[in-house]
Amino acid sequence: MFLSKSKIQTQKLATEFSKVVLKETICSQKTIVIALSGELGSGKTAFVQGFIKALGVKSHIPSPTFVIYRKYKIKDKDYFVYHFDLYRIQKSKEIVDLGFKKIINPLAGKSRNIVLIEWPEKIKKILPKNTVWIDFKHGENEKERIINIL
Template sequence: MRVFSTNPRQTRELAAGLVKKILASPPHRKHARVLALVGDLGAGKTTFVQGFAKALGIKNRMVSPTFLIFRKYGTSIRQPADNFQFRYFYHVDVYIIQKSSELNALGFKKILSDPQNIVLIEWADKIKRILPKDTIWVRLEHGRHEKERRIYF
């Protein structure tokens, strides 16, 4: 599916809408819910993360954790169908990662294995081979105008 965004606010709203769809879907019981963001520098990945995190009830200011690799945030979102809870939101940025194996030392496998985690990864195409098969891929592209973006789900 392709969607157009004409400004950052609209990009954040699209991300919030995706959170609602995820929360309305059956919960994951095998591993974390993983979303992979891809796009050039300035394509709107961090803006998308900001809207996503806000929809999860996270009040912290979202900035890319480029040199930290990831940041962990608590969330109080519950899925009403069976009271399943996403306890943690991980914002991951693998821009500086050369090999996916570098993430192992940081406990990345453990993060991905916990079904109570929701993980959003910027530059995810760099580590595609270690992500779950049911990862939700989101591609952001620059549009024709400065603030316009094409977003593919």
């Protein structure tokens, strides 16, 4: 469990975590899916921004709510990081139609991906079994967040 007392602290945690995930992606040669669950405003996007910036992405990282997902190239690597926000989708079929299965399971020899998903409960049945779950909760005061990497 991690108790964050500011957005900056949440992003620092994300930076540390992203280094571990990138190493794991390189070692395992597999795509890693990270599901971020938690209520509105609990810090999921803040975490994702810290995570993606730490992978050397310079561009602004907006909340992708209106586009469902955004794709960023990881610096100096043939890897991509995807940021999904499924708040607006109703059924997992909408995501399957966007080519989700190829993203989480790219063909052998092709690039590996890191896939971060906000509101992952909506597609729980099509998520890989080894998905890493991170749970976000509001704490006792306005700036506290309780973050659990499961």
